[in-house]
Amino acid sequence: MYYPTPIAKLIESYMKLPGIGAKTATRLAFFTLDMAEEDVTEFAKSLISVKRDLHYCDVCGNITEEALCEICQDKTRDQREVLVVEEPKDVMAMEKVREYKGLYHVLHGVLSPMDGTGPDDINIASLIRRLQASEIEEVIIATNATTEGEATAMYLSRLIKPAGIKVTRLAHGLSVGSDIEYADEMTLFKAVEGRREM
């Protein structure tokens, strides 16, 4: 005895998602079986729509339904600052803060010699072309605080600085609300290094 084909196929699909193993996938598949028909139809439609209707902004690489994303279209935003992130979801995270008013550039990856990702494999060339053609005065590098993120930040900084453009990096330090006791050594080191006068 095996699962009926439709269930087996759905379990297989759920298992392709990150962090979902055979047990969870089975639970989700049986849950789907009991879901309202319109919810399941809606779910299937949005899956298709995400692949069909979304693409990358021609200018910054953010995801959008149109040729230009709404941030690039918005002329009220500060056209002199560009914040460089690894992935489109980093743009969303940044936008939630409602503090940054400039533009973005999405690299769609990070330099990683170990995985064979070099400068030509991520969105660096388009950033350089953008910097040459526009009035950008400051590039804020907001790659992740990982080894690869740091290396990418360093690489970009060396590439951009000679053109006379200011390059900054997001601050590293203790998370707000965190205990010093539980902070890892690198974070504590960065927190001491980046200490500010009160």
Place this chain on the structure above:
Amino acid sequence: MYYPTPIAKLIESYMKLPGIGAKTATRLAFFTLDMAEEDVTEFAKSLISVKRDLHYCDVCGNITEEALCEICQDKTRDQREVLVVEEPKDVMAMEKVREYKGLYHVLHGVLSPMDGTGPDDINIASLIRRLQASEIEEVIIATNATTEGEATAMYLSRLIKPAGIKVTRLAHGLSVGSDIEYADEMTLFKAVEGRREM
């Protein structure tokens, strides 16, 4: 700034699944965006197919693509035993053991006065009709070891026994590989009560 509509809708759909909150749903939605097109199409198709192609077996209530499930169709199975479970997934769990060779009956729920689920709300009438019309000699009650599962087992036992049909219940006791130290009191009580001579 909000998420582009297709992403927002997909996040909403993922959040309808059990155990998936806003953060995980967002992560899954962005993961979907990077998945291979055919995998996503396959996923959407299986969602639709699970709702469209599967229904409940006319005899036992198990899920099937045809009028009768493959267990009810299989005449080599022992037609004198029926094992009563709460949900179709319990049938699959039982079948994985490859020990039980009889038939099944799926209640699609459990008696629960607190939730307003009475005998008419679950598949009991069809079980009784089935017992009257067939050569079933033993009903094995395999509802879950919860208060509601126990109450349902008790109710079914009182209903079926007078007809001269043998009614049994799955054994309760320590899980294989478990420590006595960590077993809960009810399980230990059941394990002592159900002890067997060696």
